[in-house]
Amino acid sequence: MFTGIIEALGQIESVENHGGDRRMVFAAPGYLRGVRMGDSIAVNGVCLTAIAFDENRFTADLSGETLSATTAGGWQAGRRVNLERALTPDKPLGGHLVSGHVDGVGQLVERHEEDRSTRMVFEVQAALARYVARKGSICIDGISLTVNEVDGRRFGVNIIPHTLTHTTLGGLKAGDAVNLEVDLIARYLERLLEARS
Numbered sequence: 001m002f003t004g005i006i007e008a009l010g011q012i013e014s015v016e017n018h019g020g021d022r023r024m025v026f027a028a029p030g031y032l033r034g035v036r037m038g039d040s041i042a043v044n045g046v047c048l049t050a051i052a053f054d055e056n057r058f059t060a061d062l063s064g065e066t067l068s069a070t071t072a073g074g075w076q077a078g079r080r081v082n083l084e085r086a087l088t089p090d091k092p093l094g095g096h097l098v099s100g101h102v103d104g105v106g107q108l109v110e111r112h113e114e115d116r117s118t119r120m121v122f123e124v125q126a127a128l129a130r131y132v133a134r135k136g137s138i139c140i141d142g143i144s145l146t147v148n149e150v151d152g153r154r155f156g157v158n159i160i161p162h163t164l165t166h167t168t169l170g171g172l173k174a175g176d177a178v179n180l181e182v183d184l185i186a187r188y189l190e191r192l193l194e195a196r197s
Contacts, residue, residue: 001086001087001097001098001099001100002042002047002084002086002087002097002098002099002100002142003084003087003091003092003093003094003095003096003097003098003144004084004095004096004098004137004139004142004143004144004145005084005094005095005144006082006083006084006142006143006166006167007031007083007084007085008028008031008083009028009080009081009082009083009166009167009168010026010027010028010031010043010080010081010082010083011026011027011028011078011079011080011081012024012025012026012027012075012076012077012078012079012081013025013026013027013057013077014077015075015076015077018061020063020064020067021061021062021063021064021067022061022062022067022072023059023060023061023062024059024060024062024075025057025058025059026041026043026057026058026059026060026081026083027056027057028056028057028058028083029055029056030055030056031083032050032053032054032055032056032057032058033055035050035053035058035085036050037050037051037053038050038051039085039086040085040086040100041058041060041083041084041085041086042082042083042084042085042086042098042100042142043060043072043081043082043083043142044070044071044072044081044082044141044142044168044179045070045082045098045100045102045139045140045141045142045143045179045180045181046062046066046070046072046100046102046142046179047099047100047101048060048062049061069102069104069105070102070105070179071105071141071177071178071179074177080168080171081168082141082142082143082167082168083142084142094144095137095139095143095144096137096139096144096183097184098139098142098144098181098184099181099184100142100181101181102179102180102181103128103131103180103181103182104124104125104127104128104180105125105177105178105179105180106122106123106124106125106128106140106177106178106179106180107122107123107175107176107177107178108120108121108122108172108173108174108175108176108178109121109122109123109154109174109175110174111172111173111174114158116160116161117158117159117160117161118158118159118164118169119156119157119158119159120156120157120158120159120169120172121154121155121156122140122154122155122156122157122178122180123153123154124153124154124155124180125153126153128180128182129150129152129153130190131182131183131186131187131190132147132150132155132182133147133150133183133186134147134148134149134150135147135148136183136186137183138155138157138180138181138182138183139179139180139181139182140157140169140178140179140180141167141168141169141178141179142179143163143167143169145157145159
């Protein structure tokens with residue numbers, strides 16, 4: 001589990017193809033102190049397992065499923081990524097509960113400045129639209145955000161300057177794809193209601 005509060009910006013150092021899978025090395029100088037073999041690290045919202053590491057980088061294997069269901073299939077060396085280590089009992093829950101299991105890929109369709117924040121409008125796949133609610137939580141590329149409004153398959157969020165400069169959102173432009181994870185509570189509530197009927 002994660003919180004959606006980004007702890008560091010990293011960079012993809014290398015990408016190796018292994019059949020339909022890929023092995024990637026992520027550079028994050030000084031961020032990985034205390035990491036242990038098998039630890040979970042969310043990379044742009046995708047939960048990955050550290051299979052090799054030192055204080056400055058870690059290696060993870062990405063399956064064909066992960067590559068096809070997330071934006072990871074298009075990741076190349078040099079790309080900046082959002083990083084968050086798994087939630088521990090002593091870590092404050094500043095965002096919302098995030099599993100690191102991406103529900104789908106969305107797209108930034110509009111971006112403009114609004115007072116001191118940046119307004120971003122995203123479009124989500126039709127199958128996920130019902131889980132996005134005004135004033136609810138959503139995870140975009142691993143970042144916990146509050147939905148300001150919903151209009152069909154589109155929803156808007158406001159990004160404060162700190163989030164813009166300390167995550168990859170600052171570099172997003174219209175047309176860019178993002179990983180989306182909807183609120184866990186909405187998913188479980190739907191499942192409970194299905195079971196009752």
